[in-house]
Amino acid sequence: MLEKSQVIDALIEKLRTELVAADHASRDAAAYATDEESRAESKWDTQGLEASYLAAGQAGQAKQLAEALSILQGQRSDLARPCSSVQRGALVQCKLGRATEWFFFAPSGGGETLTLDGTEVTVITADSPLAHRLLGLSAGGDFTLPNGAPGSVLAVL
Missing domain, CATH: 1.10.287 (Helix Hairpins)
Incomplete structure (x- = not known):
């Protein structure tokens, strides 16, 4: 994990x-x-x-x-605190179609891709269209991507 x-x-x-x-x-x-x-x-x-x-x-x-x-x-230190909903500092696992992806909601560094223990994490910021869709959602929350594809939040850390 x-x-x-x-x-x-x-x-x-x-x-x-x-x-x-x-x-x-x-x-x-x-x-x-x-x-x-x-x-x-x-x-x-x-x-x-x-x-x-x-x-x-x-x-x-x-x-x-x-x-x-x-x-x-x-x-x-603020970013490292646990989150129960998607907000700045949240590490979010999403299901997008058949794929599962991880995102880190950061105040800066958007667009960076990190690989940790074989898992890819994409950094998003408040300016990204995906962040607008995810903001405030908790695990189990559903959203629609800008292209109309459905997604769901699997975990928020």
Whole structure:
């Protein structure tokens, strides 16, 4: 059985890893953009400009990851509390058609997929259409997906 603390730890670790990678990519792109080799040789040569846009984009991604990580770390104890209904911090097992899927309702990190002991957990946030369908439901609750397919909540931890 999945433990919520393991899910939170795995999400924090995954965001840390992605932050380090984004930070390195941003620094590499910025270094390249200001390198002598990327200096324009003609008015049509935009290699340096493109590298600076890439560096800015990578820096923006790193900033978003740092903010998401900070939110999760700051709310860790609240997120780890048991839940009886779907709300922020809930670890939810759902039946979607013939498949059974796990979701973690987090304040940030939406869209991340974690694999723990062979079980895949998808992180959702309040902005996701699925979260809107699940919010407030308890085990045994039924819902309809945005595409019209039925689903049911099997467990809320």
